[in-house]
Amino acid sequence: MAEVILKGINKNFGETRAVCDLDLVIADGECVVLLGPTGAGKTTTLRLIAGLERPDSGRIIIGGYDVATEAPAGRDVAFVFQQYSLYPHLSVYENLAFPLRSPARRLGKDEIDRRVREVARMVRIEHKLENRSTRLSGGEMQRVAIGRALVRRPAIFLMDEPLSSLDAKLRADLRLELKRIQKELGSTLLYVTHDQIEAMTMADRIGILADGRLIQIGTPRDIYSNPANVHVAARLGQPHINLFPADLLPDSRTPAGTRTVGARTEHLEISMGGDANAQVEWVEHLGDQNHLHIRVGDCKLITLANPYLPVSPGDRIGLALRNPLYFGADGNRVY
Template structure:
């Protein structure tokens, strides 16, 4: 496996800047998740690393080797696309075998059979091995697509929202399996998702992208607890961080335009009066939808709370985040 370094990567499509001077190091053996809305530059970053696109400026190295001019095959990467990208005339088994039958790899048939059976069991598609790819459901096709990458042992795995088409239970199961496979193999994995739960549960590092720029890079916990901006803070956390006028509770520092409050930063039982608008019982916790001085706030409380709509709750901040008028975090 290998460390991946992007240095000053810029990519334009006409007048649109897809990536703007992105510099990022993906450590060897790490599970890096790229977060950001559509158009932030996540998939473009994957395409730069894979060799499907070339940067207009900057340098990419894998394992210390410059990737300029190298094809995807020469870079020894395996990519899973959001679309299934299977060979429709082949069976599931043949799709899984295909990468291992490359003349470059020259994998013995016994090793191919063992690896295909192992991955099929992990992805719960053992009973589908002799089915044509076109006879599968969307979720099954995506599992085959993931499996075709996992059967190999490349320098880097690149995955573009590979779980988005799966049902909730299978998505949860595969989150655990992918993380386990990555941890056991020591693979370097770069993963794109919109799902912050995937980022929080799988990633060793998270890269937050905004309009082609890398705004923060660190562990999920670091970005959650020490965001550099409102934008970065809003990428992680469920429910989303509450962003309110800085003076809503008083005591804001000079230059503060907004205060950011995650649920654990809201103390209940003292402070400003807030009206309970809605109560959501979620089993292990209860979400409270409040209104304080005409501003909506979402927080969590005891799972067995007896609060109901129309009740009054007093709240105050504890160790909140403050942001300036541009959305940047104040020290």
């Protein structure tokens, strides 16, 4: 495995700037997740590291070597795409063995067999080795695609939203599997997604991308608790953070220069009886918790509540702030 360093990376497609002045260090054995919406520059960053695109400027260093001008085959990276990209006429075994039969590797038959069976056990498809890849479920096909990258033992794994085409249950299972495998191997992994749950559960560090720029990078807890601006705050949290004018709810601690308050569910305190300054518009019953849709003046807020809280649509409640986030007119944090 290897440390990966991006220095001053820029990439344009015509008039569109896909990646802008990107500086990023991925430590040996670290899992970094790039999180952002479509068009943020996530996939372009992966393709630049893999050599599928060339940067207009900047350096890409893998294991101490600048590979910005190297061909993809010379970079020692493995790419897992959003689509499975398996060879449909080959068995699972042959799909896993295919990268090891490259003339550049010159591995013996016994070593190939050992690696294939070891990786098949790791991704839990050893019982499917003789099956054609077209006779697998979606989750099994994605396991094969991941296994085909693992068998290579590259310097870095690049994964481009590999779980997005799976259903919710499979996504939850496979993201835990991926994290287990990454820790077991001690591999360096750069993973991109627009799914905040994948980012929070898998990453050692999360990088927030917007319009090709890396806005903030830190641990999942840092990004969630200490966002640098409104854009970063809105990327994490379920339900999404509530953003409203500074004078909407009483708060004696609002710092000077605050234009917008950001309140996650843990920043809102609900009280029954007494002074009521909000009205419940709708209650979503989710079993272990409720989503309350609340109106305060002209603003709509959403928060979580205990499922046993006796509230119904139309009820008046008290709403107070507890250590929320503050943002200035430019959208940046005010402390």
